[in-house]
Amino acid sequence: MTDSNMLPQRRNALRFLASVPILPLFAATSTSLLTACGDSFAMASGPTDPVYWDAVRKLYAVNTQISNLENGYWGVMTERVRLEFQAKNDMINRDNTLYARGSFGADAEAVRVKLAEAVGASKEEIAFTRGATEALQLLIAGYNQLKAGDTVVYSDLDYDSMQYAMEWLKERRGVNVVKFAIPEPATRAAVLQAYQKALADNPSTKLLLLTHISHRTGLVMPVAEIAAMARARGVDTILDAAHSWGQLDFKVADLGVDFVGFNLHKWIGAPLGLGFLYIKQGRLAAIDRAYGDMDFAATDVRSRVHTGTTNFATLLTLPMALAVHAEIGPKAKADRLVYLRDYWVNRVSGLPNLEILTPNEPGMYAGITSFRFAGKVSSADNTAIVTELRDQHGVLTVRRGGVAKGHCIRVSPALYTTEADLDKLVLGLTAISKRLAT
């Protein structure tokens, strides 16, 4: 359908979308924030500001049949992003290869520049992937500094497919693979000591896999300290930042890690199927080209990824997702998620048989936190509790396994989560706790 034979309503809608600026969430106040384009927007007066967070909540259209506290799988798009995605998809389908073989290359580069700026990298340090899995598999498999007999180290809290990739290095590179358990309670001191010990006990270690925010428990690792500790021993770190950027407010240089895998469909709110890898300037040679890529020069980071035909619309929607993320405010967003986590944790932390798996130490948690009832460590135990919370209390959570001390249940709020949603969780946990205690 060309522009001229499009239904007037639809044409207007697309014109509107194409021209729509990022609108202020509500009228500017005295604490207004200047964006890059010079418009002024209101800022949250804090993580509890009801007017602001209500306006943010209205950016989303989600099923409210249940209080969905399982937003760790991925992050739903705001309506603005969803409509942009729809418009880009329509354009791709209409303009087809005329567009893909035409201006897509330049457009994709422009998106890469925007992303680099947002994450605090140069564009020469980042390349798009379909998600964190692809990014991290390419980094782990492509890391060419290992020789037979070296050691690589990872922990029980790392993501399953990254654990598989680390184990596979035994076959691929002839290395020893060491897995250790993160202690519980996972205080900052205990975590640092565990990494110190894992590295000291394995002096031939050359590569460490580290996860910024655990998808199992929500624990936030003190990445910069651990990476510095590793570097002091000549150990490179590959960081899994699938859950962190967007949930936490940081720039990639703050992490002090040379190799990082990100996704953009969890906490940045881009359409599903988008991520990127970061290789610090000067370290490209440590990662092989992806499957011998020859589309790009060996000195170009894009040669470290070879995805094939990409989802053009997903990539083209990223600027809108980044703009909404910036408008809500990365720090305000991170603070709000911490507030939501504290809200329910503070209300249940007196329950005698409930273990909260992130410590109440600033910096060691963000929005996600898991719990476990004492002694309830099996998959079946925790699945039963997830079911009870869903069916009796109207709250959706998810069981997570793979933690050395036993299965647990993850609570992942989103920006559309209300205190009332969390009250339901608190009621449910209190009821289960009472029953288990009798």
Ligand SMILES: Cc1ncc(COP(=O)(O)O)c(C=O)c1O
């Ligand atoms: C810690 C962690 N790493 C990696 C991934 C994989 O991310 P993606 O879905 O972007 O491939 C996930 C997804 O849940 C995750 O939680």
